Amino acid sequence: KWLAGSQPVGGYSIGGHIHFSNIKINAALLRALDNYLGLLVFLIEDPIPAIKRRKKYGYLGDYRLKDYGGFEYRTPASWLVSREVSAAVLCLAKIVSSRYHYLNKNFLNSPEAQAAFYEGNHSFFRKNFTEIWSDLKRTELFPLYAQELEIFREMIENEVQWNEKADFRKAWKIYAGGKAVSPAKKEGKSARANQGGSITANNSVSVSSSPSRRAHSQYNIRTTR
Numbered sequence: 001k002w003l004a005g006s007q008p009v010g011g012y013s014i015g016g017h018i019h020f021s022n023i024k025i026n027a028a029l030l031r032a033l034d035n036y037l038g039l040l041v042f043l044i045e046d047p048i049p050a051i052k053r054r055k056k057y058g059y060l061g062d063y064r065l066k067d068y069g070g071f072e073y074r075t076p077a078s079w080l081v082s083r084e085v086s087a088a089v090l091c092l093a094k095i096v097s098s099r100y101h102y103l104n105k106n107f108l109n110s111p112e113a114q115a116a117f118y119e120g121n122h123s124f125f126r127k128n129f130t131e132i133w134s135d136l137k138r139t140e141l142f143p144l145y146a147q148e149l150e151i152f153r154e155m156i157e158n159e160v161q162w163n164e165k166a167d168f169r170k171a172w173k174i175y176a177g178g179k180a181v182s183p184a185k186k187e188g189k190s191a192r193a194n195q196g197g198s199i200t201a202n203n204s205v206s207v208s209s210s211p212s213r214r215a216h217s218q219y220n221i222r223t224t225r
Helices: 027-042 045-053 084-096 111-118 124-127 131-136 142-156 168-172
Strands: 016-019 063-065 072-073 161-162 221-223
Touching: 016 084, 016 131, 027 084, 027 124, 027 131, 027 142, 072 221, 111 124, 124 221, 142 161, 161 168
Parallel strands: none
Antiparallel strands: 016 072, 063 072, 161 221
C-alpha cells in the first residue's frame, strides 16, 4: 500500500514537510504557519495516530533551514491522502507564506491550547475555524484558490477526517503494475505561479458540494460523527 497521514503503519511516523524558498523564516511567519496552516491540517487529520507522531515529530513551530536558502515547515503530517487535500494544503501554504503579515492571530498562545494540540483535541480548536477562515478570505489571494480550499471548509464543518489506512493510489488514480497515471480532470483555474509568494501549487481539482460524497473512499477521508 501507499499510505499517508501521521503514523499509518504502527511505530513509523511520516510527515508532510512543505518547502519554501525566496522568503526568510521569522517569528511572524512561523506563527502564521502554525495558526493558519498547521491548525487546519490538524483539524482534518486522524487524531489517534497524530498523537503518537507528535511524541517525537510534528511539534508546533517545527522547521529546518535548507542549503538552497529556504526552509521546510515540518509540523503537518503527510497530506498526500488525495489530490484534493494535497492541492488545498499547497494553496493554503501559498496564501499564508505570501500574506502572513495580515494573518496575525494566535490561537495557540496558552498552555491549554498547546496541550489540546498535542492531545489531538479537535473540538478545542473547531470553535476558532470561522475566524481563521474569515481572515484567510480577506486576503486578495483567497479568490484565486477558493475552489481548491473549499475541501478544508467542508471537512472541518462536517467533522470529517482523512483515512490514512487507505491506499492513496486509488484517490490519485495511480494504477498498479506500472501502468500510467490517469490524467487529472482539469476544472477551474490551473497553476497560479508568481503571485508574490514562495511556493506554487500546480494542482487543479474539483470540489463536491455534498459533504456525504466526501466520505467516499475515493477521497481517502471518512466521517467521524
